[in-house]
Every structure is written in structure tokens, then in C-alpha cells.
Amino acid sequence: MRLVRVWLPAAILLAGIVLVIVRGGDETSIEGAAALWGAGLSVALLNWLHRMGVSGDRSRDEEDEARAYFDLHGRWPDEGPRA
Numbered sequence: 001m002r003l004v005r006v007w008l009p010a011a012i013l014l015a016g017i018v019l020v021i022v023r024g025g026d027e028t029s030i031e032g033a034a035a036l037w038g039a040g041l042s043v044a045l046l047n048w049l050h051r052m053g054v055s056g057d058r059s060r061d062e063e064d065e066a067r068a069y070f071d072l073h074g075r076w077p078d079e080g081p082r083a
Contacts, residue, residue, distance in 0.1 A: 005047045012040030 016036035023029035069077045 005051075009040045009044040009047070012036055012043060016040065 013036070016033035019036065020029045020033045023032075066077050075082065
């Protein structure tokens with residue numbers, strides 16, 4: 001997973017830098033590098049948005065488990081036993 005999250009965007013960004021260096025910084029290489037940088041940053045942003053969405057699912061699952069515990073025991077899991 002780390003390959004897609006970190007290394008893929010980094011490789012795309014690095015390809016933009018390499019393109020400029022190899023072509024000597026002409027106008028075409030700058031435009032190509034800008035396109036590669038846009039693609040790399042887009043991949044990074046989509047990965048970040050996906051991780052934020054998945055973390056919301058975990059929070060919902062934890063709340064569902066707490067509600068099920070409440071239904072069985074009549075108190076929330078973080079409350080102490082009743083006196």
C-alpha cells in the first residue's frame with residue numbers, strides 16, 4: 001500500500017524533474033514537467049481523500065459497536081459500572 005500512497009506520486013514528480021534535466025529546460029520539457037507534476041499531485045490528493053474516507057468508516061464502526069454494547073448492558077463502554 002505504501003507503494004501506491006507514497007512512491008507512485010514521488011516517482012511521477014521525479015519523472016518531471018528528470019524530463020527537464022534531460023531535455024535541457026526547453027519550453028516543451030517545462031510543459032511536460034508541469035503535466036507530470038499535476039498528475040503526481042493528483043495521485044497524492046486522491047490517496048489522501050481515500051484515506052480520509054476510510055477513517056470515517058472506522059469511526060462509524062466504533063460507534064456502532066458502542067451502541068450495540070449499550071443495548072446489551074444499558075451503559076456506554078467508557079462508563080464505569082453502576083453503583
